[in-house]
Amino acid sequence: MSDKKEKLRSEEWFGKDDKMGFVHRSWLRNQGHPDHMFRGKPVIGICNTWSDLTPCNAHLREFAEIVKRGIYEAGGFPLEFPVMSLGETIMRPTTMLWRNLVSMDVEETIRANPLDGIVLLTGCDKTTPSTLMGAASVDLPTIVVPGGPMLNGKWRGKDVGSGTLTWQLSEGLKEGTITEKDMVEAESCMSRSAGHCMTMGTASTMGVMVEALGLTLPGASAIPAVDSRKKVMAHLAGNRIVEMVREDLKLSKILTREAFENAIKVNSAVGGSTNMPIHLTAIAGRIGVDLDIEDFDRLGSQMPMLVNLMPSGKYLMEDFFYAGGLPVVIDEIRERIHIGAITANGKTIGDNCRNAPCYDREVIGTVDAPIKENAGIVVLKGNLCENGAMIKPSAATPALMQHKGKAVVFETIEDYHQRIDDPALEIDETSVMILKGVGPVGYPGMPEVGNMDLPEKLLRKGVKDMVRISDGRMSGTAYGTVVLHVSPEAAIGGNLALVRNGDLIELDVKGKRLTLHVSDEELAERRKHWVKPKPVAERGYTKMFIQHVEQADKGCDFDFLKGSSGSEVTRDLH
Template sequence: MTFKPAEWPRKLRSQEWYGGNSRDTIYHRGWMKNQGYPHDLFDGRPIIGIMNTWSDLTPCNGHLRELAEKVKAGIWEAGGFPVEVPVFSASENTFRPTAMMFRNLAALSIEEQLRGQPIDGAVLMVGCDKTTPSLLMAAASCDVPSIVVTGGPMLNGYFRGERVGSGTHLWKFSEAVKAGEMTQEEFLEAEQGMSRSSGTCNTMGTASTMASMAEALGMALSGNAAIPAVDSRRRVMAQMSGRRIVQMVKDDLKPSDIMTKQAFENAIRTNGAIGGSTNAVIHLLAIAGRVPGVDLTLDDWDRCGRDVETIVNLMPSGEYLMEEFFYAGGLPVVLKRLGEAGLLHKDALTVSGETIWDEVADVMNHNEDVIRPVGQGLTPQGGIAVLKGNLAPNGAVLKPSAASKHLMQHRGRAVVFEDIDDYKAKINDPDLDIDETCVMVLKNCGPKGYPGMSEVGNMGLPPKVLQKGITDMVRISDARMSGTAYGTVILHTSPEAAAGGPLAVVRNGDMIEVDVAGRRVHLDITDEELVARLAEWKPAHEQFESGYGWLHQQHVEGADTGADLDFLKGCRGNAVGKDAH
């Protein structure tokens, strides 16, 4: 792709606040000077907003204040004027009912902060799962020059000599306790080694997946995704990104120049190669929905990712953790392998001003067991599988690299849970009529139903099954699952139950057929029976009467289009509004 930088110098949008000597300009500029800024800082140099998702209640991002200082240093060095802006931070591990309910609220608030303040360019300080998509959605909606700086993953966890992957081993050890294979005391001992440094999950969970998506989209400097949070090279990356954003503003290099349809196709293929989170589906669809001229659909995920091998040997699909991924060469090596296999749009532009292929053509792989050669992957079809049928007319997704091969084609009796509370009330009951051949069905956990679409789709198996040594069953829901999770789990079933989708009328004892190779999920009843059941259906999910919960339920779209709020889709630009003073 050829990009023609804008002529420099030129008038920047921040000069609408600070340029000249009018009463209004002096009002804006004068108040800023109470912090001790010299007059010449307002002379037309780029003002860079460091949009920081630091919060004590977002532990994955708890180190971003210190990292922001390195960003500031880079901005100063390049002749810019850094201003740090605290923004909405949706923590995956503290927000209730689920952080996903607030991704769109965060995107809305950050978009208006970008648009309504004197910011010429933005550094998006991200880490925890929802912070990356929410800031990218906001940047795309405003189309202000922007660059992603990720906080990075935490160091490897260890328990009695075994690598412990954050999230992945939480699920594994929890099931082991229920199966009687691990004591509660051992579980508590393992907890101490799970999160032993600053940073996001050390598995290829959603945080590391979205960091990889940002890099594959071209919205972060090459190598940004995998550097551990506490590695000195993470601070160097932050400082170099600070330098780079100043030039991006001068060149007027915007998200719409970088996040093209080709860039999204690169990201989809990258997700397959790394064994990335199913959450990337919903987030990339939402981001694309904000970029002018990009029409990304669920079908693109199947078309682009279907034949991509998973070559990154990381938990939950594989053996290693993000530390080893970084030492092996990180995402640049993966992108190079995709390019060599003809699976990369090599001329896609990045924030560096260079093409993605220019960035990775000369990198080396330092561990071929961590990043495997093409032809020796963990699975030949690592991309997200999009299933359709009468149970999911608008689609559902499954992650083949985390699923069990023997369950990829299956027919079983439905055991239905009407919502997450129903599941919790029944799952440990020894009299529950269930065995390993059944299909577990969870309803009312989608964008409207939970509300917010929580990560409960990887339902824990009943103890009576676990005690037989069974570790996986087919599970179907309209929920999401953590990127650190694993299993033959069909997610994002659309339309969701709370919107009157067919999932809402599945009954105990119905037979369900799953054929991943054939991309089919089918409720084995007649069309007439399905129509009759849907005609009788009445919503049973919690419904808000006021506040953001009401706004969310009234306006959230389905998972198949990204679960954005309908009135937030599209690019609204960064036009400067009228000054009220």
């Protein structure tokens, strides 16, 4: 990277001796900043997603201070700023509804203020993509400090995974193998430290994603939130962002087409969440890289899964860290990725991970002896999902990957909850469960309800999995033969809206097909009688979301946010 000295962006605020220079400096002085902080020092914005309402990110208040130490040490001027924090575990109806809002908050805050570089403090699912989308739209030097996973859950002598245990207990309660008292006991045992889900759920996947993109220091994503080495990483990130500003190492120099392709392949290698394609596509759209849904299949579906983590495997993120973390995986697949892609530390991803030692081959496999073969996300096409749908084979039941069954249709999530445990519901283990109206527009926000709970009467018979299809998402901690992100969604008139009880549906994962066995003529006749659902909201942000959100295959960003606006303030007072 070049050491050529560039004029600091912040000098437009702090470097002038006129009226506005006086204004910008004088009000900040009420916090006790001395003269020399305003002259020639890179100003680093610390975007903090801390909130007591986001338990996964509750430790980031302390981490901001650690990052500040690193920035001061390297000769920078740190200024922390807040942003709406998205906590998937508490917020209703779904944090996905506000991902784009937060990205706008981050973008406009960065552009409007005297910032030369950015540190993103992230953790829970949407805090990573939302802040990165916003930063990408401005394109300043940026580094990510992932908040890190919780320590392994411990319950009755066993390691348990956050999220994954939730689904297991829920099923057990219906089966009669788990009591309500067991559920209460398990609550504190599952979540016993600061940090996000320690399974390879969406939060962990997002941490892996930003490391694979080259936006963290090497090895950052797997370190548990409460491990002292996570604090060291935060301190070093504070050091490094000041250097990145001096080198003019902007996001656009790291977020190249090659970096995105690396992230897709790495996601498959770690058994990452089905939510990753939606977020990665949105980020790419902000930086100007054209990603297509087919890229995720072409680049990722044939990748071996090397990481043995729940929900697709046995272990948890703490074990992944002790085994060597993501550098081991990247080194294992170096023949399949772009090892020359530049990263935040100024080195290539290949150099960062060369000869990374592995300390536990039960946790991290090899290309020659993977945990599972060809376990990446598969993109399905067919008359039920003309623009695509997705399934995660590593979390599915092999026997159901080729399946034909009759549809049992739930028109809305409320319809599903009302009828799923009705003993009179006509459903058996060969049925295909269909849930409509939970897509980006229909819900709105596309909630994580695609992994529908099975009917109680079938669970009690020992049925553990069924084919489930929806236009919604599912938690990265979940599992099952679940087809997600059907596009176009039912609420805008996709063929999913036309499915009726008893229709024959065929899933063929090997052939990458999802077929509704109803003639085009019959579908056309049904469409004549289809009535578009009324909008859920008539005012405010939710109305804007419904009007402008794109479909899942396009990343669910707003149609007016594609592309970067850069770092120039639109109007200046001078």
